[in-house]
Amino acid sequence: MNNTDAPRDSQGSRRTYLVAAVLAALAGLLAYSSISQRRAEVERGWEPTPILVAARDISGGTVLDQDMLRVEAIPSRLVTPSIVRSDLLASVQDAKLLLPMKKGDLLNFNMLQGTQMSEALSQDLAKGVRALSLRVNVESSINRMVRPNDHIDVLVTYRDPTTRTVTTQTLLENIVVLATGEIYGGTQLGFVDEDARKYVTVTVELTPQEVELAVQAQSMGAIYMSLRHPDDPEVMEDRARTNVDTIMTGERADQLRKKRRKTPRLPQVLRGAGK
Secondary structure, eight states: OOTTHHHHHHHHHHHHHHHHHHHHHHHHHHHHHHHHHHHHHHHTTOSEEEEEEESSOBOTTOBOOGGGEEEEEEEGGGOOTTBOBGGGHHHHTTOEESSOBOTTOBOBGGGEEOSOOHHHHHHHSOTTOEEEEEEOOTTTTTTTTOOTTOEEEEEEEEEOTTTOOEEEEEEEEEEEEEEETTEETTOOGGGSOHHHHSOSEEEEEEOHHHHHHHHHHHHHEEEEEEEEOTTOOOOOSOOOOBOHHHHHHOHHHHHHHHHHHTSOSSOOOOOOTTO
16 A cells, blocks of 8 residues: 555545534534524413412402412413413502402402403403493383393494484494493403392493594484304495384385395294104
8 A cells, every 4th residue: 555545545534534524513413503593482371470360368358458378389371361460469459359369369350340440351351452341220221131242233323413313323332341330341240239130331342443433423312232253244235224214114115125125133943744
């Protein structure tokens, strides 16, 4: 063997070892990065979030004060919008507790009846929508059968400034009810006293433009609500106004009657041939 071949073999070996070392380092970095990413994914949502719990046993119907509650931390992934975080303490002070609590129980907004819960409601709103309360009475709220999470249409009855006739028209359709009085979605009605059920306002979810319409309509006359099925997305093609002439002529009533006949009011029961 030529003596000049030995240095070349030595240099080649060094290059091989160097390449192997670089590849091993890259593999190690990739493995470390993968492990770190996986660890971050596993740990995500487990960071502690301070929430409010009962500092002692509390009976239902008690008006809460600060001394009845204490702060504890639980993983953030377990904190739902209905759980009261520690920074919302002011929202629940002076609220009535509808359900009894044992020491250490988590405080939930659905357990409360009070007047300082608007902050919690605002956090439940989707971006771009607003909450607006409308005045209602027994008749306009369908004998107070409207409940949170119901879907309704909003109608307005007013005196037309031009014709001076009383006019009714559908203003908004398929609107979601957020609250009736102080009763919010998820509240157990069995624990709500009778006075709280006799609400005089209904809070609904609207766009900013719809808020303007509703506020103006309420200043013009009376607001009425009609209940609809939550899975019915259909809106009216004809939003014609109804006044005394509409009633007297009966023409529109005939048109609506014919349209109603095309759709069966009750589900049809299919019977077998031998039945």
